[in-house]
Amino acid sequence: MKCKKCGTKASVHMRQHKLALCKEHYLEWIPEQTERFIKKYEMFHRGEKILVAVSGGKDSLSLWDILVRLGYQADGLYIGLGIDVGIGYSDESHRLSEKFASERGLRLHVVDVAKEYGQPIPVMAEVSHRGQGRPCAVCGLAKRHIMNRIARDLGYDVLATGHNLDDEAAVLFGNTLQWAGSFLARQSPVLRESPGLARKVKPLCRFYEREMAAYALLRGIEYIYEECPFADGATSIYYKELLNRLETDKPGAKLIFYLRFLDARESGLFAPAPEKQIVLHPCPKCGQPTSTDDLCSFCRMIETINLKMEKEN
Amino acid sequence: MTVKLILREKEFEVRPGMTLLSTLEKINVMPEAVLATREGEMILEDEILRDGEVIKLVSVISGG
Ligand code: SF4
């Protein structure tokens, strides 16, 4: 296969776009497209300060790389989850994130969950009995809370995450199987800021996961290849496999699934019923919005954990 | 007469002369889920795999 732009041997073939590109042109094409999506979904502009949530994986490091190449002011945030079963996942992902930042002279903020909140994520999950033996629910809650806190406290205009199309399509698929209306209504490349909540954007949401891996590889980005040990057997991976089976038979199927959803959402298909609009209050402890009158779910979880740990000691 | 493919801890041996795409089908690996490299260079589905070579497959799907 030949590169569509220069006719030399192609390195990447994107069947859904009927497009093959050589290394050089692929590494130009990805940032060009990213810029197009940033503008199309009105994510942010060059005067704004961006905080990239960095996990050490291919997507978030590539996102940071692309934003910097495009000339945006982007700093990183690494959250140390304290997941050290087996391969020392957190240590290694932290090391790779630091290495990426220092080699490029970029600024990386680091928050260590155990240092700031007392316990690493797996212990929090165990003590609080949330999420059927998998710490992912606790992990997600903590990450959302911390990302938002740092973005607000340090004056960032927008929080960017490395979700790719496969991530988004898998979430969409799960929510569609359940007709989870309120989740469908909120799934978007951009969530506008609201009192107490930073704007959130997903600039890679239209790239296939395979394309992001190809970008990281061709760009020579050193990322953590091992999975978080708790991802093994996750439903999201199962959904990705199902969608990829569909994609193999019908190139473009998962892209269309996601894009048509965005169109449908835009036209109001998933708008909440007027009487269902929830009112949010600021959490008395951290100030982040919550639907209860009391502490937000993160602060409530931390309080419960601390109480239980005190009793045990 | 074999081609070796490596995906994480798994190794597969197949006969040479097939395209990457047919080879992946043969060993039951979804083409969407991997990138294939030969001596560090990425190769595409239409590439013919030759006798004696080692193809490293990079898994692209992550979860959580
Ligand atoms: S797999 Fe679960 S525990 Fe591991 S990083 Fe992802 S959400 Fe957290």
Ligand SMILES: [Zn+2]
């Ligand atoms: Zn080219």
Ligand SMILES: [Zn+2]
């Ligand atoms: Zn709170």
